[in-house]
Amino acid sequence: MAAFPLHCNFQGDFVLQLILVDSEDTMDEAAQKCAYHTVGRRVAPRPDKILRVRKHGGDSFFPRELKVADTGLRPTETIDVIFADS
Amino acid sequence: MALLKREDWYDLARTTSWTPSYVSEEVLFPEEMSGSRGIPMQVWETYDEPYKTSYPEYVSIQREKDAGTYSVKAALERAAFVDKADPGWVSTMIAHYGAIPLGEYLASIGEARMARFSKAPGNRNMAVFGMMDENRHTQLQLFFPHANIKRGRQWDWAHKALRTNEWAAVAARSLFDDITTARDAISTAIMLTFAFETGFTNMQFLGLAADAAETGDHTFASLISSIQTDESRHSQQGGPALKILIENGKQAEAQQLVDVAIWRSWKLFSVLTGPIMDYYTPVAGRKLSFKEFMLEWIVGQFERQLLDMGLEKPWYWDILMRDLDSTHHGMHLGVWFWRRTVWWNPAAGVTPEDREWLEAKYPGWNKNWGRCWDVITDNLLNGREALTHPETLPLICHMCNLPIACTPGDGWDGQDWPLEHAGRLYHFGSEVDRWCFEINPDQYKGHQTIVDRFLAGLILPPNLKGALKYMGLAPSEQGQDAHGYAWIEKFRAAKAAAA
Numbered sequence: 057m058a059a060f061p062l063h064c065n066f067q068g069d070f071v072l073q074l075i076l077v078d079s080e081d082t083m084d085e086a087a088q089k090c091a092y093h094t095v096g097r098r099v100a101p102r103p104d105k106i107l108r109v110r111k112h113g114g115d116s117f118f119p120r121e122l123k124v125a126d127t128g129l130r131p132t133e134t135i136d137v138i139f140a141d142s
Numbered sequence: 143m144a145l146l147k148r149e150d151w152y153d154l155a156r157t158t159s160w161t162p163s164y165v166s167e168e169v170l171f172p173e174e175m176s177g178s179r180g181i182p183m184q185v186w187e188t189y190d191e192p193y194k195t196s197y198p199e200y201v202s203i204q205r206e207k208d209a210g211t212y213s214v215k216a217a218l219e220r221a222a223f224v225d226k227a228d229p230g231w232v233s234t235m236i237a238h239y240g241a242i243p244l245g246e247y248l249a250s251i252g253e254a255r256m257a258r259f260s261k262a263p264g265n266r267n268m269a270v271f272g273m274m275d276e277n278r279h280t281q282l283q284l285f286f287p288h289a290n291i292k293r294g295r296q297w298d299w300a301h302k303a304l305r306t307n308e309w310a311a312v313a314a315r316s317l318f319d320d321i322t323t324a325r326d327a328i329s330t331a332i333m334l335t336f337a338f339e340t341g342f343t344n345m346q347f348l349g350l351a352a353d354a355a356e357t358g359d360h361t362f363a364s365l366i367s368s369i370q371t372d373e374s375r376h377s378q379q380g381g382p383a384l385k386i387l388i389e390n391g392k393q394a395e396a397q398q399l400v401d402v403a404i405w406r407s408w409k410l411f412s413v414l415t416g417p418i419m420d421y422y423t424p425v426a427g428r429k430l431s432f433k434e435f436m437l438e439w440i441v442g443q444f445e446r447q448l449l450d451m452g453l454e455k456p457w458y459w460d461i462l463m464r465d466l467d468s469t470h471h472g473m474h475l476g477v478w479f480w481r482r483t484v485w486w487n488p489a490a491g492v493t494p495e496d497r498e499w500l501e502a503k504y505p506g507w508n509k510n511w512g513r514c515w516d517v518i519t520d521n522l523l524n525g526r527e528a529l530t531h532p533e534t535l536p537l538i539c540h541m542c543n544l545p546i547a548c549t550p551g552d553g554w555d556g557q558d559w560p561l562e563h564a565g566r567l568y569h570f571g572s573e574v575d576r577w578c579f580e581i582n583p584d585q586y587k588g589h590q591t592i593v594d595r596f597l598a599g600l601i602l603p604p605n606l607k608g609a610l611k612y613m614g615l616a617p618s619e620q621g622q623d624a625h626g627y628a629w630i631e632k633f634r635a636a637k638a639a640a641a
Contacts, residue, residue, distance in 0.1 A: 061597055063537045063569065070472050071512055071548035072537035072569075074559055076592055097521075097529050098479070098514040098550070112558055129403060132567055132597070134537070134558040 060124050065092040065112060069097040073135060077095040078102040078118045083109040083118045106142035112136055145567065148196050156267040159187055181390045183364050189262030189382045197625030200271050204278065207368050214364040215286060221358055221457035224290055229624040230422040231357050235287070235297045237486040238350070240303035241310070243283035243641055245318050248274035248304075252330040260327040262386070272335070273378035296620050297337055299485035309592050310413065310477075315541035317410045318586065321403050328383050329399055335501025336380025337403030340410050340447065341440040343373045345458055349435045353419065353511055354485070357427040358379075378556075381451065388452050398581065401456040404444065405574050408423035408462060409469070409542035416470025417477060421491025421625070431503040433466045441466075458574045465572070467504055468528040471511045472547025479518075480532055481621040482606070483613060488529065489624035493632050506553065513551030522630045523637070532608065540568040540611035541575035554579050563587060 057080045064075045073093050077086045087107035095101050108117040111127075112134040119125055129135065160169050171178065178186060197201075224232060254278055257268035287300040303311045319420035321333035346369035354363035387396040419432040424550060430438070441463070456462070478488040492500075492515045500507040521529045536545035538559065546569060548556040559570040563583055579586050592609075595601055601612045610620060 063558065065548075065556040067556075068550055068554050069556065070475050070511070070547055071191075072531075072546045072548075073554060074535045074537060076534075079599075093532070093534050096517070097532075098517050100513070100517050101545060111559075125422070132569070134560065134569070136556075137520065 061131050062086070062124075062129065063064070063132060064093070064097065064137055065134055066090055066137045067139055068092040069094045070098065077124055081124050082121050082122075083122045083127075086124055086135070087137050090135075102139050105141065108138050108140040110136045110138065148194070149198070149388050152194055152196065157263045157346075158266070159183060159261075159263055160501070161527070171261055173256065173326070174316070175326055175586065176261050177259075177328035178261045179328070179390075179392055179395070180263075181386060181392070183261050185386060185390060186261035186265075189264045189386060189474060191264040191268050191378060191382055193268070193378050195271060195375075200274070203371075205372070208278065208282070208551055211282065211364050212366045214254065215289075215361050218361045219289060223361065225567070226291060227357065228357065228424045229487065230424060230491065230617050231359060231427070233352075233489055233624045234350070234418045234422045234485045235359070235362060237414065237418065237484075238302035238346075239283060239287040239297065240485050241314050242346075243280050244304035245302050245314060246276045246283065247263055248278040248318040250280065252325075254558050255323075256315055256327045256330055258327075260331065260524060262383065265327070265331060265383060268376060268379050273381065275372040275376055282369065286361070295616065296485050296621075298485070300620065302614070303485055307592075308483070308613040308615065309543070311409060313413070313499075314360070316543045316589070317406050320406060324585070328387070331383040332380045332387075332396065332399045334380075335377045336384060338407045339403075340380070341443050342407045343370065343377070344439050344443070346411065347373065347417055348623070349420065349430070349439060350415070352429045353423045353427055355425065356429060356487035361427070370594050370641035381447075384451055384453070386535060391455070397453050397456075400453060401450070401458070402581075404440075405458065405462075405522055405578060406542065408440070408465075409544060409571075409575070412465075412470040413418075413544055415492075417474035417488065420470065421474050421496070422489045425495055426583060426589065427501050428499070433503065436466050449510065451460065458577075461572065461574060468510075468549045469547065471507070472549070473544065475511065475514060475550075476536060476545045476547055477617050477621075479530070480536070481623065482531070482610060484621040485594050485615065485619055487621050487624040490515075490532035490629055493629045494636065510549050510551040510553045513538075519633055522627055523634055527627075535609070537569055538593045539571035540571055540591060541576050541578050541586065543591060544571065546571040567582065569629060 059080055060077050060079045062075050062077055063072050065072045074116045075090050075093065077089050087109050091107060115142070167183065182638065212251045250590065254271035255270045257266050257273055260266050260269065281621050287297045302619045304315055304612060321338055325333060347366040351367040384396050387393065395458040416432045419428065419435060445455060477484055478490055479487050497508060497512060502579045518530050521527065539546050546558055548554065558574050561568045561570065561576050562580065564587065570579065590598065596604065599610045
């Protein structure tokens, strides 16, 4: 386990932010850490949606249980966090 | 004894080039300082400055101007305008005084470099006056806010800001270093005087002077419009330098210097002047929107001047036009949300009347920016003030040193423009910021943004408290909402009326 800095581009927000996750976090856990800094602060909650993570500008989401360490992401790389139906 | 007219002696007297015999020309004018780019001395001697003045004329005119400005200050001080002004306007002054005076001092260093190292005698002569201008501007803009230190410590940031690691001060220093203190004389003539001073100081000093007069702040209006008359003169040093570069096969290089300086200046003004004009200045005191000022003072002016000069509009002109609708709204929201990290008290500027004005000037504002402000307003109305503060850092652009912001809400377009260079991952707020880096990486590659410093362990403890300490912000200096959240009461009243 190790601290892993990422930058988060959160759907609907106005700014990209530094988010410290853990290398063992799953994508769902990482998304929640990103949401903590955005949802309810500048973006309204969307309880009918779940949060999915993708490589910045990518066209497909990472599997929800995939760990940060296994994504191939580099420290300080940017991820997109998107409200999705599934 | 009759005195010769200035035009009878000026050209001869200011042509102070000579043939050195004790050292070579290369030693007298090192290329890294003079930037002559292989163009011979005789060609630089054809540099023809459009504005000519002599030392006695300069002293006489400036003495009169400064006396007038100091008189206005002395006369109006008794009226204690600052105590009665809208807090948003007070923030405007405190933000301006922190960002500008020591930037003026840095400009005097750039002017001094031209005065000593430019191979163009006319440039050297004009730069001596420019150097004195910038020193006077520093003194004036340190003296005026000093009178208000008794009203609060934020006013002391006129002296302090650029000596700290406060993020906005880092961004300002980064620009001023790039176009002023870390370039050769000819690059400085083009980047500082042509690109920065021709347009952007016009907007800060004349545009803001118009808002100041409308707001009733005649001291500030008198000060900054007086300064701009100097800027208008010494900003003319860049044009003749550009002409020589273009005529001697250096057009592409000249264009690149102009393009980098205009973009970098635009980004700094988007955080400094944009929020002031569209949010801090009370609606009744706003002459034009920031976008309208930009279109009139920057876009129109540069388009004419560049084409007249034989240059082209910067390649990114369409991107700039698009960003006039968005960039400064993000900068404003960022400054307000991270308000404890700035030396002034940001005015939210989003009352129902403000939002109506913003929607009229920037159609779609409510469904984009308004979405974020809806959440913030709701939090304040329901006692959740803690959620209107951040608990992390924004991603900072490795070129402009400002947050990487985007259009939020329905028009969300968040984007990072990353680049790997020599094994290091850099982040940029736009393709233009990234282009500035890519064409000259050695100029920028070693810089560490606030985020880099945080991750490198330079900010301790690694939290907001540590960041505020690192930035030199004492508790009484940290920004707060300028109106103490009074602006939400109109929403509360509307909600109660609707219930």
